[in-house]
Amino acid sequence: MKKQKKPTGITSSIQISSSGIRREIVDFPNVKAEIELLIAKAFCLGKPALNPHISKYGFFTELESQAENSIDFKVRTDKGFRWLELAEFSPLKHFNGKYDNVSATWDLEFMKGLFFSLIKKKCAKSYGDNVILLIYKTHDAFFIPPPLIRQIRSELLSSPPKFESIYFISTHSEENTAVWQVWPADVEDVGPMVSTGTLYIGFD
Numbered sequence: 001m002k003k004q005k006k007p008t009g010i011t012s013s014i015q016i017s018s019s020g021i022r023r024e025i026v027d028f029p030n031v032k033a034e035i036e037l038l039i040a041k042a043f044c045l046g047k048p049a050l051n052p053h054i055s056k057y058g059f060f061t062e063l064e065s066q067a068e069n070s071i072d073f074k075v076r077t078d079k080g081f082r083w084l085e086l087a088e089f090s091p092l093k094h095f096n097g098k099y100d101n102v103s104a105t106w107d108l109e110f111m112k113g114l115f116f117s118l119i120k121k122k123c124a125k126s127y128g129d130n131v132i133l134l135i136y137k138t139h140d141a142f143f144i145p146p147p148l149i150r151q152i153r154s155e156l157l158s159s160p161p162k163f164e165s166i167y168f169i170s171t172h173s174e175e176n177t178a179v180w181q182v183w184p185a186d187v188e189d190v191g192p193m194v195s196t197g198t199l200y201i202g203f204d
Helices: 032-044 052-057 108-123 146-156
Strands: 012-017 020-025 061-065 073-077 080-088 105-107 131-136 165-171 177-183 198-200
Touching: 032 061, 032 073, 032 080, 032 131, 032 165, 032 177, 052 165, 052 177, 080 108, 105 108, 108 131, 108 146, 108 198, 146 177
Parallel strands: 080 131, 131 165
Antiparallel strands: 012 020, 061 073, 073 080, 105 198, 165 177
């Protein structure tokens, strides 16, 4: 894997134990290929009762990194082999290229537009059949809240993306991760939708 340096933001989780509550910062690798491998492994280790991709595809095994400048991974599922293409949601060009400039207070319409732009950019590459797009983040303030994911999913119905499925993943470790299905419809994911207003995302 090519040793391309990749800056990350700050991703953290709240840990509750008998000794109290603490914030744990994720120690991501500083090499792009290693970050993506960590994310892909975490995705493949999902649990059937918790993760929509396991319910849809069954278990993910035999994860294989692919050559540079091709689809990122090949993986076996209970429905046959699939391709995993990873994309980081990290629109730093709107924040002078620095994670430190990213505000935790978001206009949801703006966030939704940035997320749609990433999907559109990846669709333009026409990867072909059996490709799963896995969108991840390495900074708390780039977390896409579930009500906005549901809104995005509903709006994608009018212009279906050129992927078999799309997921958003928030990873704290291979064992501590959460996955949301962005596309196609997820009958198990019911709840409120939101597309306007402001939202605070992050830690004080």
